[in-house]
Amino acid sequence: MIGFAFLMLPLVALLIRAPWSGLGSLLSNSEVLTALRLSIECATAATLASLILGVPLAWMLARIHLPGMGLLRALVTLPLVLPPVVGGIALLLALGRRGVVGRYLDQWFGLTLPFTTAGVIVAETFVAMPFLVVTVEGALRSADRDLEEAAVTLGASRTTVFGRITLPLIAPSLLAGSVLCWARALGEFGATITFAGNLPGTTQTMPLKIYNAFETDPEAATALSLVLLLVAVIILAALRDRWLRGSPSA
Amino acid sequence: MSGADRAGTHRPPTSAALAVNGSVELGTFRLDIDLAVGAGEVLGVLGPNGAGKTTLLRALAGLTMLTTGQIALDGERLDDCAADIFVPSDQRPIGVVFQNYRLFPHLTVRDNIAFAPRCRRTGRRESRAIAQRWMDRLGLSELSGRKPAELSGGQAQRVALARALAADPGLLLLDEPLAALDARTKLEVRAELRRHLADFPGPTLLVTHDPLEAMVMTDRLVVIESGQIVQQGPPAEVARRPATQYVARVVGLNLYRGTRDATGKVALDAGGTLIASGLLDLNDQATNGAAPTGRVLVAIRPTAIAMHTTRPEHSSPRNVWQGTVTGLELLTDRVRAEINGAPPALVDITPDAVADLDLANGRPIWLSAKATDIDVYRDPA
Amino acid sequence: MHRHFVAVIALTAALALASGCSSSTKSSQQSTPAGGGTSSTAAVSGTVNVFAASSLTEAFTTIATQFEAANPGVKIKLNFGASSDLANSINQGAPADVFASASPKNMQQVNDAGGASASTNFVKNFMEIAVPPNNPAGITGVADLAKKGVKVALCAAQVPCGKTAAQVFTNAKITVKPVTLEQNVKSTLTKVELGEVDAGVVYVTDVRAAGSKVKGIVIPAHLDASTEYPIAALTKAAHSAGAKAFVAYVLSPAAQTVLAAAGFEKP
Structure with missing residues (x-):
């Protein structure tokens, strides 16, 4: 109960202090809407990128047994415990214009990630993907291998097994992982500001906007925080409902 | 393929x-x-x-x-x-x-059954037709839309x-x-x-x-x-001629290994001697249908063994030996007594016989079995 | 990492300097008890928390060590950040004894909230263009910053360095489209040092502090803008005497020499 109170108190404070009267005008502020839209777009793109990169990785971690796999697993979860700002610096050193890999992206393809929306997505993916990987890996690990075996005896190829048996079986975890990943990406601040910088309309997501606003207009920052809180709550609630309904055979 | x-x-x-x-x-x-x-x-x-x-x-x-x-x-x-x-x-x-x-818990009965045809790249419609045929044959048609959990x-x-x-x-x-x-x-x-x-x-x-x-x-x-x-x-x-203790146990027989001499006496490895003249192995080429000598297996049904409180004097059974009750277990309509002796044996008796004999753990008891109720056959091992 | 690295190096250098310094002052103090210690202020002690603008990092680190050497028993704890950020923290109740702001506006915020009563402008800082040593975009003047394809990092508008840079662009009648608006002047400089941007508009003092890691492109005086740095001992200071002593020291010729060496000008 104390734990719950501890978690809820700051959120309640946010609700109490929110400038409710000014909320309407704030929400119609185009800069706020831009930041909000950018946040949602980037978080969604980062989640998709995490699915594409993370699911095969999770499969590998869960199913391939090689020495050193434990270390690999630990490394994958590193961004979970790393301060995001460190992640941002690391990304800058890797993918920045003078970065280890980034310099070639720049030289060969004229591609620079920092200060671009793509950079925001990269930073968010870096920080949020481990949430998806860890969740999906756990599901794959505990998934019923017997069912996959049964499918094989019925003539299913590896890909058929994965597509028709494994994936549907881990669907709830996949969804849960995606939601976690999305939520983490939505709230990403440290890696984003370090790697992608801060420019309204391009790289200024809601958390950055809130941070900036806090220095000049704390009231506006409070209101913006409230908006982000509401968006997160609504989407988590909606998804939670859907996946609870989706699996009656619990 | x-x-x-x-x-x-x-x-x-x-x-x-x-x-x-x-x-x-x-x-x-x-x-x-x-x-x-x-x-x-x-x-x-x-x-x-x-x-x-x-x-x-x-x-x-x-x-x-x-x-x-x-x-x-x-x-x-x-x-x-x-x-x-x-x-x-x-x-x-x-x-x-x-x-x-x-x-597959996420697939319906029909899709479970249609899974293999689908894997062979049979079209969806034909796979379902195949599934339907099998559902008809096994009386599953009414369940076709259900999930396994149901x-x-x-x-x-x-x-x-x-x-x-x-x-x-x-x-x-x-x-x-x-x-x-x-x-x-x-x-x-x-x-x-x-x-x-x-x-x-x-x-x-x-x-x-x-x-x-x-x-x-x-x-x-x-x-x-x-x-x-x-x-x-x-x-x-x-079932009739178990070759190992495991088989004997699952088919409910007492089984002993031993050596049979020319007189028909079997010296059991577990101790004791039994005279056996039950079912002959007609397929046994070596003995031409007669009971084998040398290493043999001896099988007795638990119901073929009788129990007595005193040594049976005038009964026909050739095989009489003494033992101690070490366990009693109620089966559906009879009691299985576990007897420690030479040889040890499982004996099935009626519940009222248990009362008549006043059986209890540790009670000394006499056992007897007719030679004709004891099967002897060559030990394949 | 880079930025921290720079800070660590600066700090280490300053400490090394200070330890050499202090040991000599200490010995001189021991031999002549009526030295600098008594002449500057009454004896003070305790820890003084100094919140100072990022651009003061190097100068104040040196000044603090000198002050500590001159006033044994006083420990100066420095906290650098964007002035807007610091002002905000102070108003939220952060334990600060002294506030040195890179703009009168942020000092005014603290004043308005009752955190400070009187402040003194102690230095003035002009802007300069910082470019990576090889100057990839070939920047020669302010006008180049408005060119297409030139990646420019600026401080965010609410940070003093961002405001002052904006004044420069107004003076030059150009519009600069930055790729990023950084939270404080040091992170703007870092982006230049890392070569992630072609140019950044920062203080003269920052270019000087960065040494060979960046190249400075001077902004002509008729276009340049400056910001004044006010300092104040805060009303809610837990170590009022120490705070006042430190402010007095910053205004003293000794500290002014350090500030001038860092590139600051007299207000």
Whole structure:
């Protein structure tokens, strides 16, 4: 109960202090809407990128047994415990214009990630993907291998097994992982500001906007925080409902 | 299938539909197997837990590789270590009914059954037609839209069978198909399954540790213990003349090893002597139908042993020995007494006899058995 | 990492300097008890928390060590950040004794909230263009910053360096489209040092502090803008005497020499 109170108190404070009267005008502020839209777009793109990169990785971690796999697993979860700002610096050193890999992206393809929306997505993916990987890996690990075996005896190829048996079986975890990943990406601040910088309309997501606003207009920052809180709550609630309904055979 | 062109010219020496000869090593465990199953024949594989029954089934299903030897089905090699042939499970013409059925929980009954046809790239509509045919045959049509979680045990068993048969397999493998069912359902499903197995034209392997299942459902039995085949033959034969303590126990017989001399006396390894003149082994070429001498097995039904509080003086039985009651267990309509003596024995008596004899643990007791009720046969070991 | 690295190096250098310094002052103090210690202020002690603008990092680190050497028993704890950020923290109740802001506006915020009563402008800082040493975009003047394809990092508008840079662009009658608006002047400089941007508009003092890691392009005086740095001992200071002593020291010729060496000008 104390734990719950501890978690809820700051959120309640946010609700109490929110400038409710000014909320309407704030929400119609185009800069706020831009930041909000950018946040949602980037978080969604980062989640998709995490699915594409993370699911095969999770499969590998869960199913391939090689020495050193434990270390690999630990490394994958590193961004979970790393301060995001460190992640941002690391990304800058890797993918920045003078970065280890980034310099070639720049030289060969004229591609620079920092200060671009793509950079925001990269930073968010870096920080949020481990949430998806860890969740999906756990599901794959505990998934019923017997069912996959049964499918094989019925003539299913590896890909058929994965597509028709494994994936549907881990669907709830996949969804849960995606939601976690999305939520983490939505709230990403440290890696984003370090790697992608801060420019309204391009790289200024809601958390950055809130941070900036806090220095000049704390009231506006409070209101913006409230908006982000509401968006997160609504989407988590909606998804939670859907996946609870989706699996009656619990 | 895919292995046909590779293996087509190499027919295995046997005409059996399924021929297995080889071994599987898993860590320290080793399974040695040499058996053949004819088309339409149901071979029961009986053995205690950990004997290697499931390993055999997995080797046939292509889920485990042979360490040595080969597996051939209808002349096509599925596994041949020497020739480096291994047809993976998804390309073998097999149907497997797993112990807990392993129905896909997210698919309906119909989609479960249509799974194998779909895997063979049969169109969706035709796959469903195939599934429909099997549902009709197994009386599952009304359940077609249900998910496995909404099925009873017996229904799930039928769906598992239909799913395996819908693959149109050349070999049917069943792993403890009735073990997950309660006693009442088991009775119904057993008869039904027997019927469906009789309709299956290919060889069938039925793995079980339930002796009744093995007796009722199979044409022939193979008993495996610790990775070795210890006995094989028709179920009735195996039940009558168990070759090992395990088989004797599951068919409910007292079994002793011993040495029989020319006078007909058998000196038992467990202590004591018995005179046996029961069922002769008419197939035994060496003795020409007479009881064998040398190493023999002696089998006595628990009901063929009588109990007395004092030494029976004027009774006809030749075999009389003394023992102590070490245990009493109530079976459905009788009591099984465990007697420690030379030899030890399980004896079945009626509950009122227990009262008459005033049986209790530790009570000394006299046992007797007619020589004609004691079977003696050559020890195959 | 880079930025921290720079800070660590600066700090280490300053400490090394200070330890050499202090040992000599200490010994001189021991031999002549009526030295600098008594002449500057009355004896003070305790820890003084100084919140200072990022651009003061190097100068104040040196000044603090000198002050500590001159006033044994006083420990100066420095906290650098964007002035807007610091002002905000102070108003939220952060334990600060002295506030040195890079703009009168942020000092005014603290004043308005009752955190400070009187402040003194102690230095003035002009802007300069910082470019990576190889100057990839070939920047020669302010006008180049408005060119297409030139990546420019600026401080965010609410940070003093961002405001002052904006004044420069107004003076030059150009519009600069930055790729990023950084939270404080040091992170703007870092982006230049890392070569992630072609140019950044920062303080003269920052270019000087960065040494060979960046190249400075001077902004002509008629276009340049400056910001004044006010300092104040805060009303809620837990160590009022120490705070006042430190402010007095910053205004003293000794500290002014350090500030001038860092590139600051007299207000």
